[in-house]
Amino acid sequence: MRVTEGQVEIAVPEQSGEGVGDEVFFNPVQELNRDLTVAVLRALRDRVMDGGRTPTYLDATAASGIRGVRAAADGWDVTCCDVDSEAVALCRSNLARNDCEGEVVRRDASALMHERGFDVVDVDPFGTPIPFADAAVRSAGRLCCVTATDTAPLCGAHFESGVRRYSAVPRNTEYHAEMGVRVLCSALVRTAARYDVAATPVLSHATNHYARTYLRLESGARAADARINELGSVDHCEHCLYRETTPGLLADPLDACPRCGEGIQTAGPVWLGRTCDPEFVAAVRERVSADMGTADRARDLCERLAGELATPTHYDQHRLCKRWGVGARAMDDFLDALRAAGHDASRTHYGGTTFKTDADVDEIRAATVE
Ligand SMILES: C[S@@+](CC[C@H](N)C(=O)[O-])C[C@H]1O[C@@H](n2cnc3c(N)ncnc32)[C@H](O)[C@@H]1O
Ligand SMILES: [Zn+2]
The missing domain is CATH 3.30.56.70 (N2,N2-dimethylguanosine tRNA methyltransferase, C-terminal domain)
Structure with missing residues (x-):
């Protein structure tokens, strides 16, 4: 079937069930995610990059290549990568269909990212992005874009797998979607810090059944230390909804709720800092264009994100x-x-x-x- 998104038209196989078949994966519901990505790339290029050369974008887990094709149509020097040979063939034909140049690689994305750097790396895998995280933060020079669809582990509903995957203790609180975003950001910030890279979330959202975050990357041990200092724990009382946060990696959990005396759940390390940079989000909003299928929703989302207080819970x-x-x-x-x-x-x-x-x-x- 043919799909039009933004300035491009691509071919994708009919999807059987909820993307559980053997065919190359395509999820129309993620159009908002992709529209925002294009607007983020525009904001990054206009605000941060010098314009001297064409910036590079890796669509690391490309499937149909829809992200890469859209970035290429927007003037990026694109590489699409996938392990699946049918996906790779589809990426090639979808680039050609839109008269776009672009490199297409059949490769394990982590292997490619360990070898080569790109200005922007986009990891949009099935489930958790953690297996790609080390390579992604080393490969991305400016920005790392990450989707996680394993929201149950992230927000503590599947507690053990959340602990295993994210090396954090998630808690299934009333603000579970925000818990998921903050556990994801925490894991990525800690991953980057291992390489003396400071990762700063500049736009993050939880929509439908996924969390998405865009992290600006900057080399330097001191900057990485500063990001680590924005991690901490959340003590939460499910009985009366009392909550308090404590900075630092060494959690010192409350024994009981200081308000009602009931038991406390402690989550951490979670990202306690801002999950969005309001100025960057405003710049992204301005770059959402009328040709985007979710333009109204994308603008509304950006407006909401830019106006959110910085408190770590809601x-x-x-x-x-x-x-x-x-x-x-x-x-x-x-x-x-x-x-x-x-x-x-x-x-x-x-x-x-x-x-x-x-x-x-x-x-x-x-x-x-x-
Ligand atoms: C969720 S789909 C990507 C969807 C796509 N980004 C989009 O917006 O429509 C995940 C893709 O990752 C690919 N994949 C899985 N493991 C991989 C690996 N180790 N390296 C590269 N690609 C991988 C799969 O073949 C699949 O095509
Ligand atoms: Zn209480």
């Missing part, structure tokens, strides 16, 4: 109101009430009734329940 108004046995309010009224009581408050992209605030649970209730 709340859900509906869940709080249910606990309190009170009716929910319109989100804007709810946030205005928090602000009127002197607190910072923002919506989040994690859900329509989610919000971030510097207020604690009691302060939220005092400010919003009449």
